[in-house]
Amino acid sequence: MAREKKSSAGIGFFERFLTLWVLLCMAAGVLIGVYLPQIPQFLSRFEYANVSIPVAILIWLMIYPMMLKIDFHSIKQVGQNPRGLVITWVTNWLIKPFTMYAIAMFFFYVVYQALIPRDLARQYLAGAVLLGAAPCTAMVFVWSHLTKGNPAYTLVQVATNDLIILVAFVPIVGLLLGISGISIPWMTLFLSVVLFVVIPLGAGWLSRMFITKHRGLDYFENTFIPKFSNVTITGLLLTLIIIFSFQGKTIVDNPLNIVLIAIPLVIQTFFIFFVAYLWARAWKLPHNVAAPAGMIGASNFFELAVAVAISVFGLSSGATIATVVGVLVEVPVMLTLVKIANRTKSWFPGKNA
Numbered sequence: 001m002a003r004e005k006k007s008s009a010g011i012g013f014f015e016r017f018l019t020l021w022v023l024l025c026m027a028a029g030v031l032i033g034v035y036l037p038q039i040p041q042f043l044s045r046f047e048y049a050n051v052s053i054p055v056a057i058l059i060w061l062m063i064y065p066m067m068l069k070i071d072f073h074s075i076k077q078v079g080q081n082p083r084g085l086v087i088t089w090v091t092n093w094l095i096k097p098f099t100m101y102a103i104a105m106f107f108f109y110v111v112y113q114a115l116i117p118r119d120l121a122r123q124y125l126a127g128a129v130l131l132g133a134a135p136c137t138a139m140v141f142v143w144s145h146l147t148k149g150n151p152a153y154t155l156v157q158v159a160t161n162d163l164i165i166l167v168a169f170v171p172i173v174g175l176l177l178g179i180s181g182i183s184i185p186w187m188t189l190f191l192s193v194v195l196f197v198v199i200p201l202g203a204g205w206l207s208r209m210f211i212t213k214h215r216g217l218d219y220f221e222n223t224f225i226p227k228f229s230n231v232t233i234t235g236l237l238l239t240l241i242i243i244f245s246f247q248g249k250t251i252v253d254n255p256l257n258i259v260l261i262a263i264p265l266v267i268q269t270f271f272i273f274f275v276a277y278l279w280a281r282a283w284k285l286p287h288n289v290a291a292p293a294g295m296i297g298a299s300n301f302f303e304l305a306v307a308v309a310i311s312v313f314g315l316s317s318g319a320t321i322a323t324v325v326g327v328l329v330e331v332p333v334m335l336t337l338v339k340i341a342n343r344t345k346s347w348f349p350g351k352n353a
Helices: 018-035 038-043 054-070 071-077 082-111 118-132 139-146 151-179 186-215 217-230 231-253 256-282 288-300 304-311 317-341
Strands: none
Touching: 018 231, 018 317, 038 151, 038 231, 054 186, 054 217, 054 231, 054 288, 054 304, 082 118, 082 151, 082 256, 082 288, 118 151, 118 304, 118 317, 139 288, 139 317, 151 186, 151 288, 151 304, 151 317, 186 217, 186 304, 231 304, 231 317, 256 288, 256 317, 288 317, 304 317
C-alpha cells in the first residue's frame, strides 16, 4: 500500500477530511439500507454471540495499527513530571465519563423530551456513555503533533491510558448503564474489551517486539508502521457503510436525530478539554504537556466505542448510531481545539518540557 501523503500541517489527507469521508459513507450506507436492503440482511447472517463477524474483522483492521504505535517501555518515564499524568488520569477516568453521562442525560431526557422517544433516548445515552468511557489513544498523536506537544510525554500518556482502559472501562460503563436503567450484558461487555482491546493490544506488542528484534526499531517505526497508514481509515469507513446500511430507514425517518446527538457530544468535548487544559495552566505546566493532556481527554477512542456498541446493542441500535456521530464530529471539533491551544501558548511558562 502506498504511503499516505502528509500535509504540511502534519495531519494526513484522509484524516484531514475524515468528516467528509464519514458523511459520504453515511450517505452510501443509508442508500444501501433503503434501496438494497438485501445486503444488510445477508450480512446479518454472519454473527457469533451477537457480534458481526465482518464488522469485527474491520474493527481489528482499525485498531491493530494504532496499537503498533504504543511502546510500553515508555512507562518507565512515568516519574518525570507526574503532574501532567495526574491531570490526564483524573480527567479521563474520574471526570469525563460522568460529565458525559450528565450532559447527555440532560439533553436526551430533558431538552429533547418532546423530540425523541424515551426508549431511543436511552439508547443514545448508552452510546454517549461508551464514548465518554473511551478516551483517545491513537489520534492524540496527531493532535499532539499539531500543537507541538512533547512526543515522548504524549506516548507515556497514551501507554498508561491503554492500560487503564483494560481495568476501568467495563466497570465505569457498567455503572453508568446500570444507573440509566439499561440492561447490562456483562459477558458481552467483557468479551468486547477482550476482542477489541486485549487482543489487538497484545498483537501490537508482539509485533513490535518481534519486528524490532529482527529488523530494528528504525525499520519498525519508519517502514512497517507506515504500511498501515490508510488501513485504519479504510476499516472505519467500510464499518460505517455497514452500520448505516442497517440504520438506513431509521435515519431517513429521523434525520434530525443526528444533529440532536451531536450537540451534547460537542459540548462535552469542549468542556473536558478546558478542564484539563486550564488545570494544567493552574499547575504551571509547560504548553507541550498541557496541550496533549487536554487533547487526550477531549477526543475519543471511537473505534472501541463503536465496537462495543455493536457487540452489546447491535448494528441497528441507537447506541451504535450515537457512537458513529462521535466519529462525525471528532475531526472538526478537535481541529478547532488545536487552533485554540496554539493561540493560547502565552498562557503557559515559556520553557517546554
